[in-house]
Amino acid sequence: MTQTSPETSPEMSQVLMIARSIAGETGHTMLTRLVESLSQYLDTAFVAVTYAEGTPPTHARALYALRDQQAAEGIRYALDGTPCARVYAGETLTVPCGIADLYPREAGLEGYIGIPLRAADGTVLGHLAVFSDTPITRSEVATAIATIFALRAEAELRRLAGEADRKRLIADLTRLNTRLQRGYADLRRESAQKTGLMGLIAHDLRRPLSALMSQAELGLARCAAATPDIARVSAAFTKVVANADRMSHLIDATLDRARAEGEALTLSPQPCDLPGLVRIAAEANRDDAARKSIALAVTPSPAIPATLDETLVISAIDNLISNAVKYTAPGGTVDVTVETDTVADTATIAVTDTGQGLTPDDLDRAFGRFQTLSARPTGGEGSTGLGLANVREIARAHGGTVCAESDGPGKGSRFSLTLPLLANTR
Incomplete structure (x- = not known):
C-alpha cells in the first residue's frame, strides 16, 4: 500500500x-x-x-x-x-x-x-x-x-x-518638543529681563557703596589724626549711615520684587504622559553626556497620566539631569527613574549620579538661590547657582517637593522631584 x-x-x-x-x-x-x-x-x-x-x-x-x-x-x-x-x-x-x-x-x-x-x-x-x-x-x-x-x-x-x-509617540514627542522650545524661549526672555534687573541693581548699589567706603576711609583717617576733628568724623560717619540705609532700602525693594515674582509663578496644567516628559528632558542632555562619555540611562516606565505644566516640569527635570551630567566625571553614570505612589497619587522622578557627592552643608543649602556648593563642574561648564532653586519653585507651584541625598563627597548624589499627578491650579 x-x-x-x-x-x-x-x-x-x-x-x-x-x-x-x-x-x-x-x-x-x-x-x-x-x-x-x-x-x-x-x-x-x-x-x-x-x-x-x-x-x-x-x-x-x-x-x-x-x-x-x-x-x-x-x-x-x-x-x-x-x-x-x-x-x-x-x-x-x-x-x-x-x-x-x-x-x-x-x-x-x-x-x-x-x-x-x-x-x-x-x-x-x-x-x-x-x-x-x-x-x-x-x-x-x-x-x-x-x-x-x-x-x-x-x-x-x-x-x-x-x-x-x-x-503616535513621535507625534507626541514632536508636539512636546515644540512646547519645550517655546517654553525655553520664554525662560530665556525672563532670564534676560532678570539679568537686566541685576545689572540695574548692581549699578544702583555701586554709587552708595563707593560713597560709603570713601566716607568710612575718611572717617578712619580723621580718627587717626593727632587731634581728631570730631565734627568732621561725625559728619563722615553720618554719610556712611545714610548710604548704608539707602543700600538697605534698595535691597529690601529688590527682595520684595523677587517675592512678588515668585508668587506670580502661575501654571498652565494640561493632560500629559509624565515618562514622556522625562524622555524629552533626557534627550536634551544626551549629547552633553556623550561628550563626557557619561552613560545616561532612563529606566523604561509605562505611561503615567498626569495633569501638569509640561514646560515647567520639563525645565525642572532638565535642570536635575543637566546638573548630574555637569558634576559627574567622564566615564560615570546618570540614571533616571520614575515611580508612582498610588496611595498619595504622586510620582517621583529620581536622578542618581556617580558624581562628586555632597557634604552635609551642601545638602542644607542645595536649593537656595545663588548657592555655590562644594562640587565643581567636571568639564568646565558654567554655574549660576539658580538651577536647583528654580526646581524647588516649580515643585512648590505644583504642590510637590524636591530633595537631595548623598552619602558624602565622592559617593555620588540623588535628587528626587515628587509631583502630584493632578497639579494644584489654585
Missing part, C-alpha cells in the same frame, strides 16, 4: 502554497494575500481578519474580508449571537457543520473556524474568522492550517499596532 509522505500530502502542499504566497510580504499586502489564500484552500463563503471595537469587545470590524471569493469592504457586525463572541473571549472554536443550528444569525452557512489574535500582553485584539456554506471536511487539519496562518496574521497585527504606537 502506497503512503503519501508529509512533504507531498495535499495538506502540506496547500500549506507551502499559502506560505509562498505571503513570503516576504508585510502590512496590508500580507494580510490580503493571507485571506485570499486561506479562502481558496478552505473553499469558504466568508473569511476575514478582524479587530475588536469596544472594551470589552462588542463589535468586530474587518481589516480584510472576502465574501464568495470577492473582496468585501465596510464589514462591521455586533458580536452578540455569533460564534465570534466566543473567539473574542479567548477560545479557538471549530464547528465543522450545523453552525446555523447553534447560531441562527448564521442561517445558510454550515462550517466555522474562529481563532483569536492576541496582543503582546495576551489580550484579544482581533480574530481570524472562516465561514463555509458546506461542511468542513477533515476539520482538525483545516483548523491546524488556519491556526498556523492566524499566528502569522497575529504577528502582523502586532507589528502594525507597534508601528502605530511609534508614530
Whole structure:
C-alpha cells in the first residue's frame, strides 16, 4: 500500500502554497494575500481578519474580508449571537457543520473556524474568522492550517499596532518638543529681563557703596589724626549711615520684587504622559553626556497620566539631569527613574549620579538661590547657582517637593522631584 509522505500530502502542499504566497510580504499586502489564500484552500463563503471595537469587545470590524471569493469592504457586525463572541473571549472554536443550528444569525452557512489574535500582553485584539456554506471536511487539519496562518496574521497585527504606537509617540514627542522650545524661549526672555534687573541693581548699589567706603576711609583717617576733628568724623560717619540705609532700602525693594515674582509663578496644567516628559528632558542632555562619555540611562516606565505644566516640569527635570551630567566625571553614570505612589497619587522622578557627592552643608543649602556648593563642574561648564532653586519653585507651584541625598563627597548624589499627578491650579 502506497503512503503519501508529509512533504507531498495535499495538506502540506496547500500549506507551502499559502506560505509562498505571503513570503516576504508585510502590512496590508500580507494580510490580503493571507485571506485570499486561506479562502481558496478552505473553499469558504466568508473569511476575514478582524479587530475588536469596544472594551470589552462588542463589535468586530474587518481589516480584510472576502465574501464568495470577492473582496468585501465596510464589514462591521455586533458580536452578540455569533460564534465570534466566543473567539473574542479567548477560545479557538471549530464547528465543522450545523453552525446555523447553534447560531441562527448564521442561517445558510454550515462550517466555522474562529481563532483569536492576541496582543503582546495576551489580550484579544482581533480574530481570524472562516465561514463555509458546506461542511468542513477533515476539520482538525483545516483548523491546524488556519491556526498556523492566524499566528502569522497575529504577528502582523502586532507589528502594525507597534508601528502605530511609534508614530503616535513621535507625534507626541514632536508636539512636546515644540512646547519645550517655546517654553525655553520664554525662560530665556525672563532670564534676560532678570539679568537686566541685576545689572540695574548692581549699578544702583555701586554709587552708595563707593560713597560709603570713601566716607568710612575718611572717617578712619580723621580718627587717626593727632587731634581728631570730631565734627568732621561725625559728619563722615553720618554719610556712611545714610548710604548704608539707602543700600538697605534698595535691597529690601529688590527682595520684595523677587517675592512678588515668585508668587506670580502661575501654571498652565494640561493632560500629559509624565515618562514622556522625562524622555524629552533626557534627550536634551544626551549629547552633553556623550561628550563626557557619561552613560545616561532612563529606566523604561509605562505611561503615567498626569495633569501638569509640561514646560515647567520639563525645565525642572532638565535642570536635575543637566546638573548630574555637569558634576559627574567622564566615564560615570546618570540614571533616571520614575515611580508612582498610588496611595498619595504622586510620582517621583529620581536622578542618581556617580558624581562628586555632597557634604552635609551642601545638602542644607542645595536649593537656595545663588548657592555655590562644594562640587565643581567636571568639564568646565558654567554655574549660576539658580538651577536647583528654580526646581524647588516649580515643585512648590505644583504642590510637590524636591530633595537631595548623598552619602558624602565622592559617593555620588540623588535628587528626587515628587509631583502630584493632578497639579494644584489654585
